[in-house]
Amino acid sequence: MSTAPLSSFSPALFSLAGRRALITGSGQGIGLTLARGLAAAGASLVLNDRDPARLAAAVAQMRAEGFTAEGRAFDVAQSTEVEAALAPLENEVGAIDILVNNAGIHRRAPLESMPLELWQEVLDVNLTSAFLVTRTVVPGMIRRGAGKIINLCSLNCEVSRPTIANYAAAKGGLKMLTRAMAVEWARHNIQTNGLGPGYMRTAMTGTLTVDPEFDRFIRARTPAGRWGEPRELVGTAVFLASPAADFVNGQILYVDGGLLAAL
Numbered sequence: 717m718s719t720a721p722l723s724s725f726s727p728a729l730f731s732l733a734g735r736r737a738l739i740t741g742s743g744q745g746i747g748l749t750l751a752r753g754l755a756a757a758g759a760s761l762v763l764n765d766r767d768p769a770r771l772a773a774a775v776a777q778m779r780a781e782g783f784t785a786e787g788r789a790f791d792v793a794q795s796t797e798v799e800a801a802l803a804p805l806e807n808e809v810g811a812i813d814i815l816v817n818n819a820g821i822h823r824r825a826p827l828e829s830m831p832l833e834l835w836q837e838v839l840d841v842n843l844t845s846a847f848l849v850t851r852t853v854v855p856g857m858i859r860r861g862a863g864k865i866i867n868l869c870s871l872n873c874e875v876s877r878p879t880i881a882n883y884a885a886a887k888g889g890l891k892m893l894t895r896a897m898a899v900e901w902a903r904h905n906i907q908t909n910g911l912g913p914g915y916m917r918t919a920m921t922g923t924l925t926v927d928p929e930f931d932r933f934i935r936a937r938t939p940a941g942r943w944g945e946p947r948e949l950v951g952t953a954v955f956l957a958s959p960a961a962d963f964v965n966g967q968i969l970y971v972d973g974g975l976l977a978a979l
């Protein structure tokens with residue numbers, strides 16, 4: 717008779733103890749909330765932002781909450797800054813086991829009059845940055861034969877709205893970059909997945925949440941009938957960063973109150 721346990725569940729499946737996570741754009745908003753969540757699950761943190769004052773405040777906040785946190789200020793869209801900050805990082809702080817490509821921006825304009833600079837900036841910060849940061853961090857993961865990469869996707873990986881063609885093109889590209897990373901590095905035991913928030917209350921959506929017409933639209937369009945809060949993304953991020961997701965690869969997990977399921 718088999719003596720194998722009926723269930724191999726253990727809370728350790730979701731533990732990040734002993735892991736180190738680098739989260740880009742984590743000076744505020746979703747990035748900072750995810751950083752706090754990963755730290756509460758056991759990870760030590762390397763925070764990043766292009767705004768040094770915001771970054772310093774976030775690092776101080778994480779330390780005040782009892783977590784281990786370092787900060788690196790750089791612009792994720794500038795390849796020379798990324799290289800200068802990240803190439804020496806593992807020697808300075810230790811292995812990066814978890815990478816969260818979170819930094820992102822919105823720059824809205826009608827497509828027919830969108831300046832090239834606005835198109836390019838959004839593509840650079842939301843898509844090219846994930847390529848630049850990941851290709852600098854992943855060699856260490858390949859050497860160790862383990863790593864978790866989480867790319868901050870969006871409902872706009874799947875659907876668009878007027879005036880956000882640059883953002884939708886970038887996030888659509890990020891979805892496929894996620895799958896490309898998954899298939900390319902699966903053999904090194906690296907899992908790459910996307911976390912796709914619905915409409916969340918952050919600085920990025922600040923002008924939208926106080927626009928009564930848009931607020932009504934979101935509440936009507938979202939089956940849950942409300943905006944999401946960044947903390948509601950934490951469980952999914954911890955799952956994707958944890959041993960529980962060791963065979964989950966190339967997926968985009970939407971946390972959207974059911975929006976994408978509804979017509």
Ligand SMILES: NC(=O)c1ccc[n+]([C@@H]2O[C@H](COP(=O)([O-])OP(=O)(O)OC[C@H]3O[C@@H](n4cnc5c(N)ncnc54)[C@H](O)[C@@H]3O)[C@@H](O)[C@H]2O)c1
Pocket residue numbers: 740741742743744745746747764765766767770790791792793817818819820821841868869870871912913914915916917918919920921
């Ligand atoms: N808020 C939402 O409803 C929502 C929905 C779907 C996806 N997202 C995605 O989640 C991520 C975080 O969004 P948020 O709402 O927390 O935004 P936010 O504007 O509140 O915070 C973004 C942070 O990233 C930093 N940042 C911006 N550009 C950077 C760069 N080039 N280099 C380094 N840091 C940079 C900013 O300084 C800021 O601290 C983004 O990728 C966004 O596209 C947000």
